[in-house]
Amino acid sequence: xxxxxxxxxxxxxxxxxxxxxxxxxxxxxxxxxxxxxxxxxxxxxxxxxxxxxxxxxxxxxxxxxxxxxxxxxxxxxxxxxxxxxxxxxxxxxxxxxxxxxxxxxxxxxxxxxxxxxxxxxxxxxxxxxxxxxxxxxxxxxxxxxxxxxxxxxxxxxxxxxxxxxxxxxxxxxxxxxxxxxxxxxxxxxxxxxxxxxxxxxxxxxxxxxxxxxxxxxxxxxxxxxxxxxxxxxxxxx
Amino acid sequence: xxxxxxxxxxxxxxxxxxxxxxxxxxxxxxxxxxxxxxxxxxxxxxxxxxxxxxxxxxxxxxxxxxxxxxxxxxxxxxxxxxxxxxxxxxxxxxxxxxxxxxxxxxxxxxxxxxxxxxxxxxxxxxxxxxxxxxxxxxxxxxxxxxxxxxxxxxxxxxxxxxxxxxxxxxxxxxxxxxxxxxxxxxxxxxxxxxxxxxxxxxxxxxxxxxxxxxxxxxxxxxxxxxxxxxxxxxxxxxxxxxxxxxxxxxxxxxxxxxxxxxxxxxxxxxxxxxxxxxxxxxxxxxxxxxxxxxxxxxxxxxxxxxxxxxxxxxxxxxxxxxxxxxxxxxxxxxxxxxxxxxxxxxxxxxxxxxxxxxxxxxxxxxxxxxxxxx
Numbered sequence: 001x002x003x004x005x006x007x008x009x010x011x012x013x014x015x016x017x018x019x020x021x022x023x024x025x026x027x028x029x030x031x032x033x034x035x036x037x038x039x040x041x042x043x044x045x046x047x048x049x050x051x052x053x054x055x056x057x058x059x060x061x062x063x064x065x066x067x068x069x070x071x072x073x074x075x076x077x078x079x080x081x082x083x084x085x086x087x088x089x090x091x092x093x094x095x096x097x098x099x100x101x102x103x104x105x106x107x108x109x110x111x112x113x114x115x116x117x118x119x120x121x122x123x124x125x126x127x128x129x130x131x132x133x134x135x136x137x138x139x140x141x142x143x144x145x146x147x148x149x150x151x152x153x154x155x156x157x158x159x160x161x162x163x164x165x166x167x168x169x170x171x172x173x174x175x176x177x178x179x180x181x182x183x184x185x186x187x188x189x190x191x192x193x194x195x196x197x198x199x200x201x202x203x204x205x206x207x208x209x210x211x212x213x214x215x216x217x218x219x220x221x222x223x224x225x226x227x228x229x230x231x232x233x234x235x236x237x
Numbered sequence: 238x239x240x241x242x243x244x245x246x247x248x249x250x251x252x253x254x255x256x257x258x259x260x261x262x263x264x265x266x267x268x269x270x271x272x273x274x275x276x277x278x279x280x281x282x283x284x285x286x287x288x289x290x291x292x293x294x295x296x297x298x299x300x301x302x303x304x305x306x307x308x309x310x311x312x313x314x315x316x317x318x319x320x321x322x323x324x325x326x327x328x329x330x331x332x333x334x335x336x337x338x339x340x341x342x343x344x345x346x347x348x349x350x351x352x353x354x355x356x357x358x359x360x361x362x363x364x365x366x367x368x369x370x371x372x373x374x375x376x377x378x379x380x381x382x383x384x385x386x387x388x389x390x391x392x393x394x395x396x397x398x399x400x401x402x403x404x405x406x407x408x409x410x411x412x413x414x415x416x417x418x419x420x421x422x423x424x425x426x427x428x429x430x431x432x433x434x435x436x437x438x439x440x441x442x443x444x445x446x447x448x449x450x451x452x453x454x455x456x457x458x459x460x461x462x463x464x465x466x467x468x469x470x471x472x473x474x475x476x477x478x479x480x481x482x483x484x485x486x487x488x489x490x491x492x493x494x495x496x497x498x499x500x501x502x503x504x505x506x507x508x509x510x511x512x513x514x515x516x517x518x519x520x521x522x523x524x525x526x527x528x529x530x531x532x533x534x535x536x537x538x539x540x541x542x543x544x545x546x547x548x549x550x551x552x553x554x555x556x557x558x559x560x561x562x563x564x565x566x567x568x569x570x571x572x573x574x575x576x577x578x579x580x581x582x583x584x585x586x587x588x589x590x591x592x593x594x595x596x597x598x599x600x601x602x603x604x605x606x607x608x609x610x611x
């Protein structure tokens with residue numbers, strides 16, 4: 001039995017954690033209200049239409065959540081330039097050989113389940129980072145298609161910046177289809193994301209799940225010393 | 238449009254008086270059309286002044302791959318003067334459907350107009366242009382539609398695309414589009430085309446566009462894809478009288494249910510109103526009698542690009558491309574979610590087998606510490 005001497009590392013700053021949970025809440029609300037907009041339940045009612053507005057309210061919640069979602073997303077993009085090393089944009093876009101190398105290593109260890117306990121990254125691992133980059137693209141797709149659909153209903157300049165979108169894809173019908181199909185990306189992402197968080201906590205026991213609440217992860221002392229050495233070497237070189 | 242100085246053509250008003258319309262009829266028409274154009278009260282005077290002082294604008298109205306429903310719609314617009322003002326033989330220099338001349342005479346009339354009024358005439362195009370096989374699928378007077386369009390467009394002051402054929406290609410452009418039916422904006426380069434889509438467009442809308450051209454001498458304000466904003470800036474859904482049912486979440490589930498009888502929203506049976514930009518909800522059809530939704534049938538989105546290929550008319554969600562008939566995004570998504578769940582289950586089992594040592598080590602370490610503290 002190897003004993004773990006764990007060391008606390010502050011990984012997720014408060015803005016990153018707040019962003020994460022606002023984002024999570026928005027995605028859930030947007031998927032649920034969006035799905036209802038696409039496939040409303042069949043209701044029977046004896047009352048007149050003028051006494052009820054639940055579908056309008058459902059749409060209103062969708063629009064409010066989408067504004068929060070988008071501004072939250074823009075904030076996160078900004079934080080990618082001013083946040084700490086684990087929040088930096090370089091965690092998400094494969095630019096170096098090391099990044100690709102680590103992506104492959106993660107695939108081998110976590111997905112193909114090779115027997116290896118090498119500690120790869122303290123923040124996001126490279127593969128996770130790249131998947132988050134894809135989700136950012138999906139965020140952008142949803143924001144652009146969503147505002148494109150919303151533009152004709154709005155007088156505000158912000159949604160109207162996207163009034164060109166329906167014309168590009170061939171009308172609102174196609175735009176709705178894209179917006180709706182992309183929703184499924186989020187559903188699949190959430191399933192895999194939550195599972196993998198549990199997986200990492202279960203296999204590694206480094207506080208993966210609680211890190212997005214408190215901000216701390218725990219790494220082995222040896223890993224810490226190794227990282228420190230690498231950093232010194234880098235600085236000297 | 239400035240009146241031509243080279244000829245002594247009579248004004249619209251004079252023509253109409255000759256045809257037996259009273260001044261009262263004329264003013265009624267001006268008021269009606271100004272209202273359709275969305276002008277304020279003073280706009281009536283502008284319209285009447287323009288029609289009284291300006292000599293008529295020569296019009297060439299071409300018919301290519303189409304069904305003539307646009308012309309039919311136009312001559313059925315609510316005010317009789319609409320038909321007389323342009324479509325009557327006095328006003329129209331060339332149109333296969335309604336002109337008195339035929340054969341060589343007709344072609345000569347068109348060529349004469351193109352020559353005499355170069356840069357002055359309005360070109361109206363009804364129908365799409367087939368471009369496959371050198372355009373053999375639509376030839377008139379020994380010329381292909383593409384050739385005719387190119388020749389006539391060159392000297393046109395303004396070009397109007399009537400209907401979905403000219404604007405989007407319409408049903409003859411539906412997959413696999415055997416004749417290469419092409420909307421005119423893809424063939425005429427460097428000229429703004431006024432798109433008046435719809436299958437057919439509303440007669441009053443067509444008349445409104447023409448009267449705007451005559452009254453103000455310039456093309457109406459257009460949206461990004463070239464449709465007049467006065468008629469195509471709102472979705473049918475936004476002006477639909479059944480909209481309150483939509484907001485209340487009261488929907489027709491099938492065409493024979495109680496909800497259909499009560500006139501609930503047709504959203505769930507495939508109404509394209511929420512994706513279709515047109516004036517149907519306001520102007521309506523056949524002199525304001527009704528429009529499809531009022532008659533109990535969902536909008537099919539006939540003024541939208543690709544409406545013919547956008548999935549079954551009676552379903553809200555289209556078939557998902559590449560997955561065959563009856564496959565919509567939700568079905569594909571649900572299957573993908575199922576596959577993902579199965580993959581996760583397999584991965585979880587695999588983890589417990591392959592990473593047993595790691596996991597056992599963690600558990601052992603934890604239990605050891607617990608024991609030491611007890």
